[in-house]
Amino acid sequence: MRTTIGRRLTGLLTGALLAAGTLFATAAPAQAYDPDPSVSTYYRDTDTCPCSGGTLTDPFDGTYFAHDAGGTAVKMELNDAGWFIGKVEFHPNDEKLWVYDTKNDGDTFYVAVGYSSGGSYHDLGTFSAPGTSETVDLTVKDFDIPDGAYVDITVYDGEGRADLIAAARGTGGAVA
Structure with missing residues (x-):
């Protein structure tokens, strides 16, 4: 009798552990890219724009940068094993950041933005695309960055600015 109860108890415990494991496996966060995506970075002097x-x-x-005297626009393309997974653009005209996630792979990347002006660094925050089931997820942020400020764009694989992928620097336009 003890053997039968022991087997039943073992079976119940095994089933419960498997069910819990399945529950936790489905609730776990997406895996990080490993290795990190490759990044191609392009810069445009917006004195000579419009550019496309x-x-x-x-x-x-595609990407279109408007004319903005003194500005340096940035486009960063992220690729993973031949797949175009996203892009980040900084547009000096209107000081906008565009973050695109173009692959529904259960993962995203995070973009930190800040600028240097007047001898101080100003952190504007960390942003990502919304992560829906759409083919292209897009977040656009509109900043108020002083003319001529250096704008740092840093792409991370993990939340909390963990696992650096790449960084670039643009410039806010309208420098006298």
Whole structure:
């Protein structure tokens, strides 16, 4: 009788552990990219813009930078094993950050933005695309960055600015 009860108890415990494991496995956060995605970074002097085409072309919506004297625009394309997984753009005209996630893979990346002006560094926060089931997820942030400020764009694989992927620096426009 003890053997039968022991087997039943073992079976119940095993089933409960498997069910709990399944529950935790489905609730776990997405895995980080490993290795990190490769990044191609493009800069445009917006004195000579409007700019589009060439290396600014991509399979989702291309990129267009407007004229803004003294500005340096930035486009960062992220690729993972040949897949275009996203892009980050800084537009000096209107000081906008565009973050695109273009692969529904259960993972995202995080973009920290800050600028240097007047001898101080100003952290504007960390942003990511919303992570829906859409083909392209997009977040656009509109900042108030002083003319001529250096704008730092840093891409991370993990929340909390963990696992650095790449960094770039643009410049806010309208420098006299």
